[in-house]
Amino acid sequence: MNAALKVSGFAAGLAVVLGVAWAAGAAVGPVVDEPEPMVHGADGSHGSGEHLPGGLAVAQDGYRLVLAEEVLAPGTRRLTFSVLGPDGLPVTAYDVEHEKQLHLILVRRDFEGYQHLHPVLDEETGEWTTDARLTPGGWRVLADFVPRGGEDLTLGSDLLVPGNVDAPPALPVTRTDTVDGYTVTVDGDLVAGEHSMLTMAVSQDGRPVTDLQPYLGAAGHLVALREGDLAYLHVHPGADGLEFGAEVPSPGRYHLYLDFKVGGVVRTAQFLLAAS
């Protein structure tokens, strides 16, 4: 018996088995036609069912985030890292997303520190570098990128900054923040598993600020992080100004960080919303 025959013989046997199973199912009664479980990407855009938000894993889909140092002293420090690809080598080519090849979010686990940085890539070595202002505590390093021709991915790794850390203050739900005289408010509610619209407004001295400058291809850039595990949620700019579409995966509290640009300066306003 040659290989082709073996294969077709096996296929025929399989077809019979499947046929029997199908007939048995049909005889028993209605069978829910359930699709195969799918492997979900970081953006959770595929199909239905459960999926994990981004930023929770240090490695996913064959890619791995590697920090050059996992412990750094407090202060302004050079942070170096690379992304290893499925072949085990550093990735050197990325697609541009929101005007950058990689977005790096640094957040302290107690939410007492946050930076949205755009590191510089050495295209020879695949090494990314940026300066970061680090205070003592446990930090999460989140890298949001698209390997060239691939899917959007957010990988996360821990970074420890030794030193004394105060007990975190109790943080109340916050819909208004004031940064350098700019007051930013967020309108809208987060509902687990549903698409929610959030609308931001910026004012100064009680008057709306109308000269916001584009930043990263939109009127502002919004990041949402879940309290408890720092899951990184994709938030998409809406069609109109500071409007964002967000879908949170679970009830709980979410920390929002809005980067906005006025007078050539990027500032970050932060909020804390509770999702029902």
Ligand SMILES: [Cu+2]
């Ligand atoms: Cu960015």
